[in-house]
Amino acid sequence: MKARNESAKRFEQLILPHLNAAHNLARWLLKDAVAAQDVVQESSLRAFAAIDRFADGNARAWFLTIVRNQCYTWLKASGGRHYVDIDDEAMMHDQDLVLVSHMETPEILAAKMQDAAAMQRALETLPVPFREVIILKELEEMSYKEIASVTEVPIGTVMSRLARGREMLKKELLAKL
């Protein structure tokens, strides 16, 4: 009983402060308000159940790892409609996207970058593995190391996904004129 009170206290101190980050990530990955809440609730209960096994460390990264895994589970279960797998190997060698069209339309691009609706749409079209690194970097201001731990890939992969993701985002912004 004491142990459970301890756990609840630890949960309140360590996990609850990151509920917004958890919900924001789930909402961006799932693009579904109801599912995002369900996934965050399920993830919270899982975090609570495992909180005694969480040694000191980065509670936010730990919690977001659980949330992200639950999101992927949901995406896969929802029939693959939302699920896009990527081939990192192919991605690394695919240089043709990089270094295209950065000078042609600076004014239009600048305008699009400050257009909330366009930005929203463009981000939502990115495949999940690119969308998540951008959300974690720009909205949660996580370091490459933290993102690597949440997404369970090497730091080098985080770096290349961010670079590729930003290029894709730019292309997407310019595509919908």
Add this chain to the structure above:
Amino acid sequence: MNEMNCNDCATWLHPYIDNELEMEMSVRVSQHIAKCAECKAKLAEMQALREGIRQQASYHPAPELLQQRIMSQINQQKSFSAKKWLAPTISAAALAASVILYFAIPSGQDMLVDEVVSSHVRSLMEQHLTDVASSDKHTVKPWFAGKIDFSPPVYDFAEQGYPLLGGRLDYIRHQNVAALSYKRNKHIINLFIMPNNAGDSSVHSTSKRGFNIVSWQKNNMKFEAVSDLNRQELEAFAQMIISQH
């Protein structure tokens, strides 16, 4: 130090704007950018893009109600065990009251069955039936070693028409448990095994939300088999395990 070219600059540009480079590399990127108009434009563009994301992408904080829902669920789990524990130590009147309370809330077995059924449903929905997919008991059993502090009996009954699909870790009544999945024709059976110090008991069948649950206790382990399979066949499955174990 050799000069950085535009290709290298493109590689390091992103960690550069994210402040993730070591001082030396960071200086080299700055030096290249100072001399290269094209890379300088690229940098400005990516910085503007970052600004755009930060300012325009919506942030979705957790709704107030979600936090309340989570905390009430956690507190429920917490207070349930507290009530049961405290009951004998308080006054007779309060004890009488708490007895009523005790019956008003579901018993431990009911809650166990409830969680077991939910976990069964979840395992089918999430297509997360197995962490180790194998019909070989010599693969499945060692997989559990080091993950749980007891050794669940693992058997394959393919010949009897109940092939073993694999095993996974699950979490029931606040502890790690072993879950084995079997197949009977089109039906999936989840067998949950958890340590328990109660004495051996023979099979007991119930049903909940359309699922059959067969429970028994043997060798300090509690077994819960759940499936939408009919009760007779699920009980036959239970007997096969008991006779082997």
